[in-house]
Amino acid sequence: MVEIMDYQTLPKLVRRVLKITANGNASLPSRRQMTSKLFALVALVPGIASVVMAIALHQTSGLAFIISAIFFCGISLLLFGRKRLLEFDSATQQVYLSTSLWHFFQKRSAIAPFSALTCELTSLGTKGPYQITIAEQNYVFDDYQDAYALLAFLSSHYKFPVTENISNWPNKTPLSFDNRQTADITPLDQTETLSNKSDVYIEIWDRKSIIRLSLPFFFFTVLAGLIKYGVL
Known part of the structure; x- marks a missing residue:
């Protein structure tokens, strides 16, 4: 089980990717989960537009938009709730693929098993970004220290080899996790400060992002209602 205080010391960008499950196991989102969230965002745009048009138009004229809104918003809701994670279980010493739909x-x-797990750190350019490959899943970071921190955390808790x-x-x-090793393989010309670094792998489906994305829905719904009843 992962110690919470230990997890909280990780860089913020690493904690956006690495999560702790209810069982206390570390987890990473899979490539398919990220793709699902992107498609959910795409489907949300015509869904919101259809809701606005259905409210603004008369009942008979807006029937097509009502059907369209139900279709696109339903797809978006399903895709947002789809979870597909790599879960590292210290009790069984294995990595699992955990799937669910809105916790159902x-x-x-x-x-x-951890002993057979392949984990590799590579650089995609002379100055980064840096790619971590675990169980055929790729996680890319702009800053070397973020990639190193993620690997150090996983290796210290789950003891699988890293190259x-x-x-x-x-x-x-x-790859050994001590200060000397870090200095040896960190690029010498890497001069980015902590305040300027950004993660290539961005979690765009977190709670705050969903709230921000929902704000236009309420705005345009109110606007459509005002237009329909002649206020505007």
Whole structure:
């Protein structure tokens, strides 16, 4: 089980990606989950537009928009609730693929034991970004220290091997988590400050983002109502 205080010391950008489950296990979103959230956002746009048009038009004229709103908003709701996570279980020493739909239809399937898990850190350019590959899932960070912090956290809690090919490219070298090793493989010309760094892997489906995205819905709904009843 992951210690909460230990988790809270991680950089903010790392905590956007790495989450702690109700069971106390660390989890990472899969590629399919990220894709689902993107499609959910895309479907939300015509859904909101259809709701506004259905309210603004007369009952008979707005029937098509009502059907369209139900269709697109329903798809968006389903996709937003779809979870597909890599879950690291310290009790069984295995990584699982956990899936659910709005906390229903929960299912877990074992991917690999920690001893057989492959985890690699690579640089996608001379100055980054830096890609972490775990169980065929990729997580990309602009800043090396963020990628290193995520790997150090997972390795310290779950004891699976980590390799990197930055210091002796293209050869894979075991990555040890101490200050000396960090200094050896961090690029010398990396001068970005903590305040300027940004994560390539952005969680756009968190609670605050959903609230911000819903604000236009309420605004245009009120606007459509005012137009319909002749106030504007």
